[in-house]
Amino acid sequence: MAFELAHAVVYVTDMSQMVDFYTQTLGFKVADRGPLGQEPTEIVFLTKNPLHHHQLAFMNTRKDAGPSNSLNHLAFRVDSLDDVKTALRAVTEDPSASGVKPVTHGNAWSVYFKDPEGNGVEIFCDSPFHVQQPQAKGWDPQMDIQPLTSWTKETFESENEFGPIEKFYEQQTQNE
Ligand SMILES: [Fe+2]
Structure with a gap:
């Protein structure tokens, strides 16, 4: 049984800057977006492969700055x-x-x-x-x-x- 790594969900601080970068610079498409749980939390799903609904999703709940400490x-x-x-x-x-x-x-x-x-x-x-x-x-x-x-x-x-x-x-x- 093979596992295909399909997507990652990333916490972000500036949703619009991140979505602009991934769509405009790298060519991802926004597959879906919407509120998640209690607003103002939003999730944006992005894909660059038609066989994956999303490969990345961003949630605007990041509090810290700088690189992730584990990824x-x-x-x-x-x-x-x-x-x-x-x-x-x-x-x-x-x-x-x-x-x-x-x-x-x-x-x-x-x-x-x-x-x-x-x-x-x-x-x-x-x-x-x-x-x-x-x-x-x-x-x-x-x-x-x-x-x-x-x-x-x-x-x-x-x-x-x-x-x-x-x-x-x-x-x-x-x-x-
Ligand atoms: Fe690598």
Whole structure:
């Protein structure tokens, strides 16, 4: 039985700034919104995947500031390197995002950043490789897919378990 991580609910201070950031900068849609329990508590549901009613929900009940003390980041997988680069550009151009950093774990090409309330977010696509984790190195977003793939291979091929991602997924499925 597989569990698919489907959504996270996040406490926020400034609902409109957070909804603007996730809708305008990252392209999420507001699926639903409404009062929750006693007003003025509001919940806003957001999605960027038609097969999930919501992937994120915000509740405007946050009292503290700064990053959450228990959640390092939320990660979203996208379909292609171009999608990662599009997200990277969008968050770079939005001054309410901070700490924008391209990182590769060898098995993925990612952009990490903080949203306007300091929550860590990662947007990534799979690379063609599997490699034992943890791994983290900066990558050059100017690189196209082919040179980036070659560079990723050269950078991680001496690490444990390096190989094609398909083979890794196949093994994982067999071990279910
Ligand atoms: Fe991650």
